Amino acid sequence: MGFINLFRKHNTFSHGIHPLEHKESTAGLKIRRLPFAPRMVVPLLQHRGAPAVALVKPGQEVVRGEPIAEPGGFVSVPMHAPVTGRVKAVGELVPTAEGPKTPAIVIDTYEASTQQVLFDSPRDPARLTPEQLVEAVRETGMVGLGGAAFPSHVKLLPPKGKKIDLVVINGCECEPYLTCDHRVMLEQTGKMLAGIRMVMRALGAERAIIGVEDNKLDAVERIRAELPADLDIRCEAVETKYPQGAEKLLITSLTGREVPSGGIPADIGIAVYNVGTMAQLGDLVPRGRGLIERVVTVSGHGVRHPGNYLVPIGTPLRFLLEQVEADVGACEVVLGGPMMGMSTASLDVAITKGVSGVVVFEHREQDGLDRPVFPCIKCSACLDACPLHLNPSMLGQLAGVRDYARMEQEYHLNDCFECGSCSYVCPSNIPLTQYFRIAKAVNRETRETA
């Protein structure tokens, strides 16, 4: 159907949904620093891949910014002390939003400390070779700050035989409530562009495109005004639509190309980075520092003081909620955005590198949850919503009869990236995405035991 492309609206992908944005309450608020919690919890696994290995011992003093754990493999990153203080425990099992407990380094903050970062080793990124740049990125402990938390240096080393010629910078922030990327684009434009320059050099990529949803035109303007003249970087507005910020879909919106099913962007010569990641790299690499804090949007009706906070990595969620005077009684707390984020069972989890938002719902606001579930009425709303053109109705029916193998073989279950668009539109209120998550887990287990 090539001719359909003629009618294709510029700069967008097909299907998707338009959830209410709820960004007004924080979009205009400048990034503010959150106070240091009296006790910090730094899990050793905050990213995809292998956990980091602790370098410190209980009782040891650490200085803010000091490396406290080293990478435990290629797909792994170091950790840095978020505060100056004393290590209380190493390897203590702490709860995570995902569920299973994970070992962490626990640090008691020195209250009297000024909390200055003393671990500077300044250098000029322009004089580093691409290999040295990759190593420098790895030393920062950087992972994708958009939520995926994939170690950044790994993406700088594309698989053999694959050449990256285009870097896509993701400034969509399509999740409702979240505005931290928006603020970063406005307040840290220069650092972000510096980060992009580094990544382009490390990859040897000629071009970069920054994609920003058209509900943030002020950011587009700001970025365009500061674009460097010596590099081929463009900033494009894309349609405001969920899940525009999913990397495969943003690539399609910006280039018209599709990432092959089961493949990665590198397969078509593209690497995707989040704007927040770029701004942090642009700041940290020249100074030789590690990632010890990130911008987090704290929002939702249950929060008295919503805003964009600079939060030390390892801050306990409970402490953060106290600071913003959240109503932690009868409510639900979601880490990340409400569409793809995780509803956390415990308030004792820590803010990790991948947490872009904390959204506090009062239960009645989480509408839809208490609606009765009906059988599928074949209304096809989910087919019209799925950005990957899957058939969630059929998948859901198969999940109902536990035919997980067929879901995978005939209906592309593994392409689903659990964006939640289908569940969102379903008039029968079927928790489709949840079914798919379970189906994938069961299939994975069957494969492993086979």
Place this chain on the structure above:
Amino acid sequence: MKKVISVGQIMRNVVYALLPLCAWAVYQFGISALALILVTTLSCALTERFFCWMSGRPTTLSDFSVIITGLLLALTLPPGFPLWMGAVAGFIAVGLGKSLFGGIGYNVMNPALVGRAFVQAAFPVAITTWTPAFAPGRFVEFIPSTLALPFMSPVDTADWVKSHAVDGFTGATPLALQKFERITVDSSDLLFGMVAGSAGETAALLIFLCGAYLALRRMMDWRIPAAVFTGVVLVALPFHLYQPEAFPSPLFMLLSGGLMLGAMFMASDMVGSPLTARGVWLYGLLIGSLTVLIRLFGGLTEGVMYAILVANALTPLIDSITQPRVYGTGGGKEARS
């Protein structure tokens, strides 16, 4: 963040869209039509209750879908249809057409049409006994056949019809007139429901508007009626051009009989129609063309009901051959940049 429509809202709005049709049917045919509507709806509702109770499922009366079945069923029956037969039709529609499959969402065919098809076979006389619209006294007296007792020989309505008929009433529907006597009823009469026919099938324009309401509220897929209409025109037009006296015009085909009601409210029933856009077009075209073929060459005057039932039965097949092309699985999106 939310939110979108729920099943309950969809079903409720379909009921709203059907109410004007019911009102028109009552205005046109009087208290007999009213009684028929009430009886079929009640029968459907009670049957639903009964089967839910039997199978231990929670009652789904609240979802309104069974009301829709009841209303639609009444609208497809002749206005003077004996009430007891209406009750049987309602029982079959919900019992056989829906509950046996497992309730809402699981039925393969449109329940109202299953009920209609059953009584068509069981009571062939009653279902083709048409009474005049706008009969004087229609609001105070029943059409005699309405109150027929179960399993008694059918009441002869011929005398009643004669005494109540407005000038020129022949007791035949426009489709029958056309088919057997080559008399083509004026399109404007069809548009405004000035003809004999089933209780709620006569006013094509009103049905169209009610359906359009649903489509605009996105509670019905506009592509289905559009595809049905296209199918009708595509098949009817060549015949009409070839021999205008023998084959009626596409416009007549569109406006007569149950086509409008079928296309707008029965073919478009979500449960029985395909999921994908391509599947939906295929399905609609199939219904449209089958309807015309049955009308022209079948022994029956009306084909819409069987066309939809056939298409319903084929829906799983249509679905399986029209799976959407999944993102990133080839299909010719080449580099644009």
